[in-house]
Amino acid sequence: MSTPAASPNLADLSIVIPVYGALEETLDCVTSLLQSDAGGCPIFLMDDGSDWHVQDTLRSRFADAPNVTLISHFRNRGYTRNIAMGVDQTNTEYVCILNSDTLLPAVWAGPLVAKLESDAYLAGVGPLSNAASFQSVPDLVDPETGKFSENDGLGFDPAERETVAALLHELGKGVCVDVPILNGFCTVFRRSALDAIGGFDTQGYPEGYGEENDLCIRLKAEGYRLCVLLDCFVHHQKSKSFGSARKETLSARGARTLAKKFGPELVPSLSKQMGASLPLNNIRALVKAALDTGTTPQVEGIAPDAGAVSLPAADGTRTCLALQGGGTYRISATGLSATPNAGDLPGITVSATPDALHVSLPESSALTLVGGAPVHSALRALSQASLLQTLYVTGWEIPAGPPAAETDEDSDAAPVAPWPEAWAMPEDTDKLSFSRLWLSN
Known part of the structure; x- marks a missing residue:
């Protein structure tokens, strides 16, 4: 499985970490940070009046890291005042507010900063996580508690964290989803945008909880964009x-x-x-499909001249198939076949028959299927791909068939035709959507 490349230059990024107690979590956070692509960035540990033992340990532990600055308050100022003071210490164009109970993979900051650099109207960008409300994968809600899921601490183990990061690199493919609010556990902001709206509201939310929503609302009101990057992952331990x-x-x-x-x-x-959000729900479904096998997700590249390719073995060791550009793939519920014959159109060309889906990928494109090569996995991958490029549907030979369920006589809704039986489609596939779609008769 490939991993994202580190950004060549993070000189414009500073990192502010609010600290209050939680010594072991903070030590682990900073250690993982120093080992990541942002390890050389200015790091400000903003200690908000922890006891002397926390201050002394942090100072001694990172004494040999010249880019780590510890600032300790004599008394507790409150979370929002603390991070606002931390932002004031920075002089870079981008600043990351990072909770002290996070753990970082090897590459995380580079993709976030690169996305900010690509659009001057983008004010803040955040990653996916195991526990970050609407930015969580693979589950949004814990079915037992009804609250936001923490996904069993996915990514706490360093090896698992790198596996999830690499998996999202395959599935997210640089997609940045516009959102109205961002979870404050890890967000990279454009410093000039923060200055333009007056920064955090330290009076209204002195101790935190609500300050990030307030900030996001004011940024959006000024015309800035906020987004979640779907190929970036940061672990969050929560409430330490x-x-x-x-x-x-x-x-x-x-x-x-x-x-x-x-x-x-x-x-x-x-x-x-x-x-x-359909893109966020879709990436959750893709990650869940990859992780539900109970094995470490592996990605196998499928070349255009691969010929016939079988479904995963019974032990589930092959969970992801990366279809390479320059070929046409016939995808059915029992397997796929590949031929080196890309479509003439600049985007992905799609057609369908009652027994299979046919996908032609241009040389510059790729498509990653999760859980083998069933049609529903391909449709999820195409839904994700349509966020970045056009899907050209050149033929859809699917008979209407009978309605899937009886409709209310007074309803104006049209009957819903079932998917072909040979496709073996799950029910939730009806919720898929496509962003850039071109239909041809």
């Missing part, structure tokens, strides 16, 4: 500085401030929008 009871209190207080400032309907509507 504040206990769960304290977190609930601060969260409720922040919600009241947000409602008073922007009205009671805005934040719930933004949360609803995040939960309904």
Whole structure:
């Protein structure tokens, strides 16, 4: 499985880490940070009045790292005031607010900064994680608690963290999804955008919880973009500085401030929008399909001249197939075949018959299927690919067939035709959408 390349230059990035207790988590965070592509960036440890043991240990542990600066407050200033003071210490164009209970893979900062550099109107970008509300993969909600899932600590183990990062590099392919709000556990901001709106509201949210939503709302109101990068992963341990009871209190207080400032309907509507994001839901489904085999996901490249390719072995060792550009692939529920015959159009060409899906990839394109080569996996991959390039549907020979379910006589909705039986499609595939689609008769 390939891994993302490190950015050649991160000189314009500073990293601010708020610290309050949680010594072991902070040590692990900074250690993983120093071993990552951002290891040479200016790092500001903003200690918000922890006891002397925390301060002394941090100072001695990172004494040999000249780019690590420890700033300790005599008394606790509160989370939002602390990070605002940290941002004030920086003089780079980009600044990352990074929680002290995060763990970093080898490459994470480079892709985030590169995305910011690509668009002057992009003010903030964040990665995916195991526990970051709407930025979580593979599960959004814990079915037992009904709360946001922490996904069993996915990525806590260093080897697993690199595996997930590499998997997302294959599945995300640089896609940046526009969102109305970002989770504050790890976000890289454009410093000039923060300055333009006056930075964090330290008065309304002195101790945190709500300050990132407030910031995002004000950035969007000024015409800036925010996005989640789908091929970047950072592990989050959650609530290591504040206990769960304290977190609930601060969260409720922040919600009241947000409602008073922007009205009671805005934040719930933004949360609803995040939960309904088709690209975010799709990447969750792709990651889940790759991880549900119970084995370490592996990616096997399939060349255009590969001929017939079987489905994964019974033990599930082959979980991802990377179809290379320059070929046409016939994909069915039992396998796929490849021939070196790319389509004439600049994007991906798609056609369908009752027994198979036919996909032609130009030389510059690629398509990664998860869980082998069934048709529903291919459609998910095509949905993801349509975020970046056009899908040219040149033939769709699927008979209408009977409706999948009886419709209400008073309903204006058209009957839904089932997928061909030979495709072996799961029910949730009906929720797929495609961004750039060109239909031809």
